[in-house]
Amino acid sequence: MREYEGKLIGTGMRFGLVVSRWNDLVTRRLLEGAVGALRAHGVEEEALEVAWVPGSFELPLLARQMARSGRYEAVIALGCLIRGATDHYSLIAAAVTHALQHTMLQSDIPIAFGVLTTDTLEQALERAGTKAGNKGAEAALAALEVANLMKAYR
Ligand code: DLZ
Numbered sequence: 001m002r003e004y005e006g007k008l009i010g011t012g013m014r015f016g017l018v019v020s021r022w023n024d025l026v027t028r029r030l031l032e033g034a035v036g037a038l039r040a041h042g043v044e045e046e047a048l049e050v051a052w053v054p055g056s057f058e059l060p061l062l063a064r065q066m067a068r069s070g071r072y073e074a075v076i077a078l079g080c081l082i083r084g085a086t087d088h089y090s091l092i093a094a095a096v097t098h099a100l101q102h103t104m105l106q107s108d109i110p111i112a113f114g115v116l117t118t119d120t121l122e123q124a125l126e127r128a129g130t131k132a133g134n135k136g137a138e139a140a141l142a143a144l145e146v147a148n149l150m151k152a153y154r
Helices: 024-040 056-069 089-106 121-126 135-153
Strands: 015-020 048-053 074-082 111-118 128-130
Touching: 015 024, 015 056, 015 135, 024 048, 024 074, 024 111, 024 121, 024 128, 024 135, 048 056, 056 074, 056 089, 056 111, 074 089, 074 121, 074 135, 089 111, 111 121, 111 135, 121 128
Parallel strands: 015 048, 015 074, 074 111
Antiparallel strands: none
């Protein structure tokens, strides 16, 4: 039996990161986590490009544009939706999740989901590099792994 797994080797690879400015206290930390994880696996600083969007709702559009540009091996979407901060939290969270998944399936490259959905700012900060790891770093590693795995099917 032959098995395939994506390696966490980023040498020579390029990544696009799209980041929401809404809750940027959190999203800047997600970005730091993502950049740190990619750099730790051999991705050059110059191989990273970041696009800032107003809020998480805009992430899918830019993710799609980045994916279509052909410039990257993968795109990483980073955002933070906090229930306490918005009545339509659930609607935005569902729309963004579905749109990013749909966009990835219409693309030839992975689009990693690094959007936090929490009840409070405190919970979000915990997932952005304090108590509960850094979900930006996790999303970046998922993007790297899947981008490498996809090479087995080209
Ligand atoms: C409008 C809004 C609200 C109330 N809350 C959030 C949030 O918690 N996190 C986030 O990323 N974006 C929020 N936004 C902004 C929307 O995502 C979007 O940018 C605006 O509705 C404009 O389309």
